[in-house]
Amino acid sequence: MRAQSILSVLALATAVVAEDAPIIKDNPIGAQYQAEIKGKAPWEVAGSVKIASNAAGKGVTVEIALSGFPSEGGPFMYHIHEKAVPSNGNCTATGAHLDPYKRGETPLCDANAKSTCQTGDLSGKHGNITATTFSAVYNDDFLATIESDPSFFADKSIVFHLSNKTRIACANFVQLSPGNGSTTTTTTTTASASYGTALPSGGPHSGHNSSSSARPTNSDSTGAPIPPTASPTAAPTEPAGSGATKMVASGAALFAFVAVLML
Numbered sequence: 001m002r003a004q005s006i007l008s009v010l011a012l013a014t015a016v017v018a019e020d021a022p023i024i025k026d027n028p029i030g031a032q033y034q035a036e037i038k039g040k041a042p043w044e045v046a047g048s049v050k051i052a053s054n055a056a057g058k059g060v061t062v063e064i065a066l067s068g069f070p071s072e073g074g075p076f077m078y079h080i081h082e083k084a085v086p087s088n089g090n091c092t093a094t095g096a097h098l099d100p101y102k103r104g105e106t107p108l109c110d111a112n113a114k115s116t117c118q119t120g121d122l123s124g125k126h127g128n129i130t131a132t133t134f135s136a137v138y139n140d141d142f143l144a145t146i147e148s149d150p151s152f153f154a155d156k157s158i159v160f161h162l163s164n165k166t167r168i169a170c171a172n173f174v175q176l177s178p179g180n181g182s183t184t185t186t187t188t189t190t191a192s193a194s195y196g197t198a199l200p201s202g203g204p205h206s207g208h209n210s211s212s213s214a215r216p217t218n219s220d221s222t223g224a225p226i227p228p229t230a231s232p233t234a235a236p237t238e239p240a241g242s243g244a245t246k247m248v249a250s251g252a253a254l255f256a257f258v259a260v261l262m263l
């Protein structure tokens with residue numbers, strides 16, 4: 001009996017403790033996605049973030065070209081967030097960071113141990129933006145272009161923040177190519193969702209359609225856009241709860257360890 005309950009405590013602790021993110025080794029060659037960032041007053045961040053499967057199939061190559069960051073309020077952070085931007089452009093509705101392995105917000109990402117960072121924490125792993133313009137090309141081993149993988153990013157969004165976590169721009173990804181030799185390159189639609197935080201209170205923008213028009217048509221299985229009202233639990237700035245979950249998990253692990261010593 002006693003041994004059994006100790007075992008179940010151990011099982012619980014193991015189930016909750018964060019895992020390192022695995023290196024993605026089988027991304028289809030040639031898959032390409034792009035998010036077009038178009039600033040809206042008062043934030044004027046503009047440009048593109050292209051994420052393609054790495055030539056060797058190992059993770060992805062990220063190519064960023066942006067301008068218009070404010071001269072104050074940095075350094076700027078950016079992340080893949082867990083939900084798409086809804087058609088009203090509300091960056092807050094994108095929820096928390098892509099974090100399939102549940103490491104949480106704290107401690108801060110250690111860029112020398114990237115597998116231990118939140119999968120979506122691109123600035124944590126690859127550096128903050130510290131100027132009004134930013135260009136970078138780097139590899140990230142942990143993002144997947146395979147829809148069924150927990151680290152799949154392309155049906156989610158990318159969000160840019162001031163250092164105080166205010167969300168100054170966000171955008172969804174559009175598929176440019178599905179990969180593996182396909183030559184069907186869909187054009188980037190101008191309706192691709194991309195917004196600053198300031199939203200006009202008047203009518204819809206001319207020519208703008210629902211975010212469904214911005215989704216790649218051949219990734220319906222996971223690409224459903226999130227309706228504007230579907231995220232009641234999203235935090236206004238950044239998630240803060242996951243760190244606490246981790247501490248509870250560590251506590252349970254410690255308890256289990258002590259219990260084993262007492263046997």
Ligand SMILES: *[C@@H]1O[C@H](CO)[C@@H](O)[C@H](O)[C@H]1NC(C)=O
Nearest residue numbers: 088090092093228231232234
């Ligand atoms: C934006 O999304 C957040 C989180 O879902 C919600 O609380 C807020 O009311 C939304 N704001 C607008 C203007 O829709």
Ligand SMILES: *[C@@H]1O[C@H](CO)[C@@H](O)[C@H](O)[C@H]1NC(C)=O
Nearest residue numbers: 074075076077127128163164
């Ligand atoms: C990146 O910027 C954030 C927000 O200002 C800061 O907390 C963090 O320490 C910075 N990271 C690095 C590696 O400088």
Ligand SMILES: *[C@@H]1O[C@H](CO)[C@@H](O)[C@H](O)[C@H]1NC(C)=O
Nearest residue numbers: 072073162163164165166237
């Ligand atoms: C963050 O900084 C911006 C620019 O300095 C400011 O407008 C905003 O009110 C700040 N937000 C918070 C939550 O401190």
Ligand SMILES: *[C@@H]1O[C@H](CO)[C@@H](O)[C@H](O)[C@H]1NC(C)=O
Nearest residue numbers: 191206207208209210212213
């Ligand atoms: C918006 O999308 C709907 C459904 O995809 C389509 O029927 C309609 O023509 C589109 N409108 C515009 C202005 O593109």
Ligand SMILES: CC(=O)N[C@H]1CO[C@H](CO)[C@@H](O)[C@@H]1O
Nearest residue numbers: 026027028029057146179180
């Ligand atoms: C999803 C898929 O078909 N992936 C394949 C893409 O091509 C590479 C290289 O030929 C294969 O290794 C993948 O399995």
Ligand SMILES: [Cu+2]
Nearest residue numbers: 078079159161
């Ligand atoms: Cu973020």
